[in-house]
Amino acid sequence: xxxxxxxxxxxxxxxxxxxxxxxxxxxxxxxxxxxxxxxxxxxxxxxxxxxxxxxxxxxxxxxxxxxxxxxxxxxxxxxxxxxxxxxxxxxxxxxxxxxxxxxxxxxxxxxxxxxxxxxxxxxxxxxxxxxxxxxxxxxxxxxxxxxxxxxxxxxxxxxxxxxxxxxxxxxxxxxxxxxxxxxxxxxxxxxxxxxxxxxxxxxxxxxxxxxxxx
Numbered sequence: 274x275x276x277x278x279x280x281x282x283x284x285x286x287x288x289x290x291x292x293x294x295x296x297x298x299x300x301x302x303x304x305x306x307x308x309x310x311x312x313x314x315x316x317x318x319x320x321x322x323x324x325x326x327x328x329x330x331x332x333x334x335x336x337x338x339x340x341x342x343x344x345x346x347x348x349x350x351x352x353x354x355x356x357x358x359x360x361x362x363x364x365x366x367x368x369x370x371x372x373x374x375x376x377x378x379x380x381x382x383x384x385x386x387x388x389x390x391x392x393x394x395x396x397x398x399x400x401x402x403x404x405x406x407x408x409x410x411x412x413x414x415x416x417x418x419x420x421x422x423x424x425x426x427x428x429x430x431x432x433x434x435x436x437x438x439x440x441x442x443x444x445x446x447x448x449x450x451x452x453x454x455x456x457x458x459x460x461x462x463x464x465x466x467x468x469x470x471x472x473x474x475x476x477x478x479x480x481x482x483x484x485x486x487x
Contacts, residue, residue: 274299277321277329279306280483283381283444284341285328289483290440291345293474295352299330303485306386342377345440358437369431372421372438376445380414383407384448408452415449415459418442422461428468435469443469447480 276292276299278285292299304312304327312318313325322329322339330338330347338344349358359366382388384407392398392406425431430438446466449456456463469475480486 274333275302275331276300277302277304277318277331278327279304280480280486282306282327282386283448284326286444286447286478286480287341287440288328288330288344289478290443290475291348291358293477294356294358294435294440295348296355297348297352301484303483305485342373345437349437356435358435358440360431360436365431368425369436369438372418372430373441375414375418375421376441380411380445381448383410384452404452407448408454411445411449411452411454415445415454415462419459419462422465426461426465429465435472439465439469442466443475 274292274297276285276288278288278301280303304318306313306327311325313322313327318329319325321331321337324339326339328339328341328344330344332338338347345358359369389403389407392403393400398406422430427433429435430442442462443466446456446462456466470479476482
């Protein structure tokens with residue numbers, strides 16, 4: 274398998290964690306999202322991902338899958354060994370997916386690179402305005418997640434087993450720290466983040482541990 278991604282992309286970060294938890298071997302193909310206008314916009318990459326985003330997973334047989342959530346749930350279904358990312362009961366699955374969608378739909382897209390670039394180039398926002406924009410939406414989302422976790426958290430988001438929710442939470446917290454967010458306001462999120470980052474799969478997936486890290 275080949276994973277096309279960018280070291281600091283939170284969506285790519287999620288897929289790296291999932292692949293590591295499943296102990297699946299893959300080749301990493303860096304796609305620089307900024308240099309020379311962004312490698313995601315090149316015609317060769319656009320054939321793999323018409324949305325011009327990362328990540329993209331290409332299997333040995335040539336099958337191509339885009340979008341981190343689709344990739345991770347696909348991996349969970351095709352490689353059920355070792356660990357499952359979702360619980361068994363439909364209600365428990367829905368609760369995990371709720372937290373995942375809080376991040377994937379309502380937090381991360383608002384502070385995504387192309388949004389920040391639009392704020393900068395088209396709306397002429399300053400660096401501080403961009404930073405305040407990102408912090409606002411991340412804080413708004415994390416407040417809700419912290420409240421959700423009060424009824425579900427153990428060592429991880431849902432009890433003491435790693436789930437899809439943890440795979441999504443850790444990269445989002447990494448982004449929050451990039452924007453100088455104070456995690457003391459989110460004690461459960463902070464604890465889960467620290468617990469996850471004691472696991473080898475999460476450590477190996479960290480942005481700074483990638484071959485294209487800057």
